[in-house]
Amino acid sequence: MFSKLSKLRDVFKKFIDSAASLLTSKDKLLDLLEDLKLELISKDVAYEAAEDIASKLRVLILEGKIRDRKTLVESLRGIISSYFENAGSVDLLGLASVKKPFKILFMGVNGVGKTTTIAKVAVYFREQGLRPLMVAADTFRAAAQEQLKKHSERTGIPVFMGRYGVDPASVAYDAIQFAQSRGFDVLLVDTAGRMHTDVDLVNELRKIAKVVKPDFKLLVVDALTGNDAVEQARFFNEAVGVDGFIVTKFDAYEEGGVPISLVYVLKKPVIYVGTGQSYRDLKPFNYLEYLDKVLPVEE
Template sequence: MAFESLSDKLQNVFKKLKGKGRLTEADVKAALKEVKMALLEADVNFKVVKQFTKSVEERAVGTDVMNSLTPGQMVIKIVNEEMIKLMGSETTTLELNPRNELTIIMMAGLQGAGKTTTIAKLAGQLKVKNYSPLLVACDVYRPAAIKQLQINGEKQGVPVFSMGDGHSPVNIAKAAVEHAQKNGQNLILIDTAGRLHIDENMMDELTAIKEAVPVKQTLLVVDAMTGQDAVNVASTFNEKVGVDGIIITKMDGDTRGGAALSIRAVTGKPILYVGMGEKLSDLEQFYPDRMASRILGMGDILSLIDKVQAEVDEEKARDMERKLRKADFDFNDFLDQFAQLRKMGNIGDLMGMIPGMGSKMKGMEMPDDKSIKRIESIILSMTAQERSHPDIINPSRKRRIAAGAGVEVAEVNRLMKQFDQSKKMMKQMSGMMGKKSKRGLFNLPF
């Protein structure tokens, strides 16, 4: 999970700060030295780290902070605010023309950054917003690049315009504009060729496309896993071609995440989206405040709510809430919950979005696809009566259920225990969500 190591280190620093009744200037400097090391290890640009810690220190050693009743929490608040500022403060959205005009978006990036997958995801999301997109295959060099775009376009229900590898990308882009105008499409997304490394031919080709057709936005796709290289790539593309916004992919991987914290500060260009997985909904709008909250271990309840609204059946959710309030939650509901959670993505990542849950989850084993399937097979080995009335499951029933699912009785016992724990936790979460209007969405520790 992105930022896990950085988040752990920062939370340890903050724990020490909050443990002190009063803070001295030396305390703040010592804490910021640890913050600096944690950011550098997360592959954040050195100049960015230096400026960030300087800004925090200038604000944190003021008398207002030192003399406050909770100086540790005030310092954390400053770190949070400066981190949001570092990543752009305001959320930047994609600039599109009105729907009665044609909008052209050109996607650029190195080979392997996830450009072709990302452009199809973006097209799918804009289609849901009532645009009529057309994907354009201008990568005529990489073997199977056109086929890959066609497969991804098909997944999103978006048409793909291609002319094969015998035509120049500039001519393909021009022909695509004519095609879109004839067929009533109001949004063109151009998938351009990547290279393993930056070279002049690639830059010249991108510039030529921009000169041939009226590109509204040039979006650069960078791979979070490449850390500092992603920042260098973004700087070069912006200097040579001109970039309007950045999309960072593979943020769900085991990445140090330095790119997300450095790119805006180094290039001055906004991060528009982050790729958090394979599904359409895993291309997320980038919110600097939400990302800072995740990094500092404060959760991200707003993004969790967005995911729930996008993926969960509303009627089922209301029904579940009623059941939880009446303590009427059974194994049928448990099975249904797993199905809903699987649609939303990695369970560990989802739990980490709940304020305070990140630290509680340390050492907990989150179920993967394999263990979820095993749980489902155990539940499906129960009779309808047992699923509806878990209390009747006695030792002899457990032995029969285990035999039916092809597992040990110990696994059935473990599931029964998980079921009881989930029931209690979901009841607490239901209460927390119900109170959000009174307490505010973020139960921040300051």
């Protein structure tokens, strides 16, 4: 699932190598922590998360719990694992299979890969036996409608279109009636990713959320935007709430820290990652696999 992420891995490796040669001196070990913190931040680990990792390690060092390389790696893995565990996990397919129609609101800034991701999720759900309907509720840009229509033509997954400039909440409302009468299992609602102002965007999203009453609010972020992904997460979370994330462009992502930042700061799980431009390039996110890549137990 994770071919890249090499820069975060290098940071951890360098830290572990240095620390392993200084285990007899608590002071020297403690000195490494400030450097680790800064290096983590430079690899997209949010400041608060990097600080927490360093301070938890500090306690373990002072308590004499870091005895060898193995306990060091395990401690680090334990600290970061706890962030993912605290964020919980979501079986979106399972949820979508029991409630009909299951309504998912897709949110995200333009360009992150939101519309492509909707098509990927729709294809995945169809493969699992569900009937998805994509809803083009971004009526702010004419191109957004066209984009979803194109994905519909290529995948054969139906799309409910709103006219350009029409109230997106009314498009979403009509789409729900349509889905109910035609027996669709899942509604995947595309929303605007930018408007004249942030206030306009927040008001529009709130209005859509009020009408749609989504069963799940998914935020799509682009790994390559690094710390901005977390800022976007805060923004959408404050505006309408976020239940989970999809992180796109993982196939090209070297820095590596975005998943840690999202789960630490927002305490909501990463559900899927985008791993390419084709419809099949969507993978369930497994944090243990992610940790195996950035912080392997065996060196």
